[in-house]
Amino acid sequence: MEIVSVAAVAGNGVIGAGDRLPWDLPEEVRRYRERVADDPVAIGRRTFQMFDDLPGREQIVLSRTERDWERPTAHHAGGVEDAIDVASDLDGDTLYVLGGSAIYEAFLDVVDRQLLSRVHGEYDGDAHYPEFDRDEWTLAGETEYDGYTLEEWVRAD
Template sequence: MSSQSIIIIAAMARNRVIGANGGLPWTLPADLKRYRALTMGKPMIMGRRTLDAIGQVLDGRDSVVLSQDPARVMPGALHASSLEGALTLARASAGRRGVEAISVVGGEAIFRQFLPMADRIELTIVDCAPEGDAFFPELDPTEWETIREAEMPVSPGDTAKARYLSLKRRRAVI
C-alpha cells in the first residue's frame, strides 16, 4: 500500500457537465492556472480522450493514460491498460518525483473508477448549464465534506463565473 493521496481535479457546470465534443464548454483562464498549480510536479492519471483534448503532454508532470489501445496514446505519455496499472505507474512517478499526491484529471469514466479510492477532490463549479456529453459523478454528501470554498477571481476571457471547492473524504470513526 502506498502513502500517496489520490486527488481528483475537475471542473463541472451546475448540471454536472464536464465536457462537450471533446473539449470544455467554457473558457476560464484563472481555472487553467489553478489546474497547473495543483498538478505541477505530480503524476496525472487520465483517459486518452482527455489527453487528446489537452492536445499535448504537459511539462513538469507525468501523464499516465488509461487506454485499451497503446497505439492511440501520444508520445511522451505513459500507457496503462488497467486501473491497477495506472496506479502502479503513477505511484512510481510520485516516488521518483518525491511527491505525496497523484492527480486524477478525467474524463468521466476515469473519475467514476477513481472516485471510490480518492482522498480529496479539487472541484471548480462553473456557473453555467451547457449542453454536454461527459458528466462528473454524483457525490454522496455522507462521504464528502467541503473544507474550503472560494469564488474564482474573474479574469479577461472568462465565459462564466465559477467557485472552487476543496472536499475531503469523511473517515468513519470506529
C-alpha cells in the same frame, strides 16, 4: 500517495462538450495547470489526445489496449490499480485524476480528495462528472473566483 480528482463542473454536472470545455475561464485553467504541474496525472485516452500542451509532470494514460504514445512523459495503464502502481514507480506524492467521465467514475472509490471548480451556470455537454454520496465526503473549503467556486471535498472518516 494521495489521490486527488480535479475537475471543472457546471451547475448541471457537465464537464465537457465533444472535445472541448463549454466555457471560457482562462484563470481557472491556469490554476488547474499550476496545481498539477509537478505530479503525475491519470487521464483517459480520449482526454489525453485532446491536449496539445499536456498537464502534469508525467501522464498515466488509461486505455484497455497498450499503445506507444510517442511522448516520453506518457505511460500506459490498463486500469485504476495499474495507474496507482505506475504513479508510485514515478515517485509521486500525489496522483491527480483529470478525467474524462469514465476515469473520474473509475477512481471515485479510491480518491482521497476532490478539487471541483463549480462553474457558475449550466451548459450543454456530453460528458458529466459522476455523482458522489455527500455523506461520505466533507466540504473542507470553498473559494470564490470570477465565474466559478473552487470546492475542496475530503473523504469523511
